[in-house]
Amino acid sequence: MLSYLIRRILLALFTCWAISVLAFVIIQLPPGDFVDAYISNLSASGSGISLDQAQQLRAEYALDEPIWVQYARWMRLILRGDLGMAMEWQRPVTEVIGDRLWLTMVVSIAAVVLTWLVALPIGIYSAVRPYSPLDYLFTLLGFLGLAVPSFLLGLLVLYFGFVYFNANIGGLFSPQYADAPWTGAKLLDLLRHLPVPAVILGIASMAQAIRIMRANLLDELRKPYVVTARAKGLSEWRAIWKYPVRVALNPFASTIGYTLPYVVSGSIIVSLVLGLPTVGPLLLRSLIAQDMFLAGAIVLLLGIMTVIGTLLSDLLLMWIDPRIRVDD
């Protein structure tokens, strides 16, 4: 068990390194660099900088060096815990990401928790009473939830909220709290704003989770151990709850690997539409501006989260499912 763990952690470290190389290369792939994007941005607004200034900027960020030298510099920074400067913002990356990272986590965890709280009971009901009217209704709603793009749903909610309730639903804070320091009132304000983005972000995965739970549980309900439990004298629901539901939950543990990066990035488009101050829109902007330190930091973060998430879900699966424990 311990040697398995060590092997997995070493492998995870190697994977992280590979991700960092890949992230760096992919961000460098588009033609031009930050300075080119910066210049074209400036000329679009009517101003410009001289070639000298451009050269100076390149030298400042070492953009004129070969790519491996740039990578080595980047890695040295990261290993020291410094994510570099966000060029466009002229502030350290950690500072730019900082608050947004926590807010993204709050929104996404709320979305995931909501998803599971709603989806699992519905999935269980649908499997236990398949082809019942309610099952058909949930199936219909589920497919609608899958089919409607969440950004469209976000737009609709914003529109109707504004037209009929005269409420500005977007964002995570009321204007007066947006830049205020953290207080109890600000926290309360956040909690009031949280449900709408959580529902909109969660709705697609909710529909998916219902289908997965329903299918898993339908398989498990046919297993003889359910008959055994009933033959012991357990009531139908207690038997279902203790045995097949417990087994059908296992695959959800393996989705945690994908949930963690999702928790960090959030959904870019929905966040843009709803005006959420999360990491997603930041990633999009940094990619457009070819802000390689910021983009690189976010992509690397997502990669590391995926690796950690996968490791965690594997360990979790081993813990909850005795069949896949490794003996050594």
Added chain:
Amino acid sequence: MGDRVMGDGVIGDEGGGAVRAPLLSVRDLKTYFFQDDGMVKAVDGASFDVFAGKTLGIVGESGCGKSVTARSIMRIVDRPGRIVGGRILLRSAKGTGSNEIDLAQLNADGAQMRAINGGEIGLIFQEPMTSFSPVHTVGNQIVEAIRLHRAMGKQAARDRAIELLRLVGVPRPEGRVDEYAHQLSGGLRQRAMIAMALAADPKLLIADEPTTALDVTTQSQILNLLVDLQERNGMAIVLITHDLGVIAEMADDVVVMYLGRVVEEGPVDDIFHAPKHPYTRALLRSIPSVDSPPRRKLPTISGSIPHPYNRPPGCPFHTRCPDVMPGLCNVVEPPLVPVALGQMAACFLYPEVRAATAAPEPAAGGGRTPAPLLPTAVGRR
């Protein structure tokens, strides 16, 4: 249900004091599955008695309704299956006289039925691989069964679980109790399953193909174990199998089912030595024998079981029967009536059956009502 004719008294009264009341009497049980594309009569009028300390064998081909009968008794038939008629009378040893409950009338998920399942009736079945939860220890599941029916603390229940495992011959039960089903061999798993079924000392053990998935050696060990346990605690066993060898070895009485109906019923020796129904005869002919000449083809039953959606009218077996009488067998359904001492058959080859059909009841509809069962307890081994 218009078949109140066969009161409960019939069984006990007949044959005088020599006959004990059966522990379980199933009367005209009908369990149908209502599916979108048709109705399947999985069990269509099964009647039989189970006596304390005796083994009743139920035999038939796959899909003849054996397992559904077992699950009907425990009221755990899967949706969309439903008991649509008949009675399942369980006689409780508590008190004197006929203290009996009709299980068919109970709420399937109610407290009374749940007290009976696991408490009075235990179940073991075919798949020892998957009949335990893969994510709970064997002990956890046995302890659960004990504590559902006995007011016991966790430690006491665990001690009893270990005792039960020892009783059914699981070596080193103190360690095995904390293992998972996948860590046990098939034979051990079936033993643990039996231990779980015995958790609350049931008076009736339903064994649904208990040895089908096991190799021959393990099979006979498990069967011997069942016999030992029966001698020890006097429980009744309903043994469901398609293996006539197992029936011959284990059963006191035999019920032969075909397409959801009981076609023949009687003491095991009579069934094997003087089978009445053509289906029973055909089944017995298809057993390979060491005495048969070599390189001889094994006789098989011609044709195949009709699809349950297209049950033939009349006798369900007439499409494959060598003795079919056109105009009778394919029109009228033969009732199950006594054709010899202690032996009943549902076949028009016997004048008793023809007489029962011509009797006051109109042949078409009322012929279904089985006549009162003769106490098969007479002359048993």
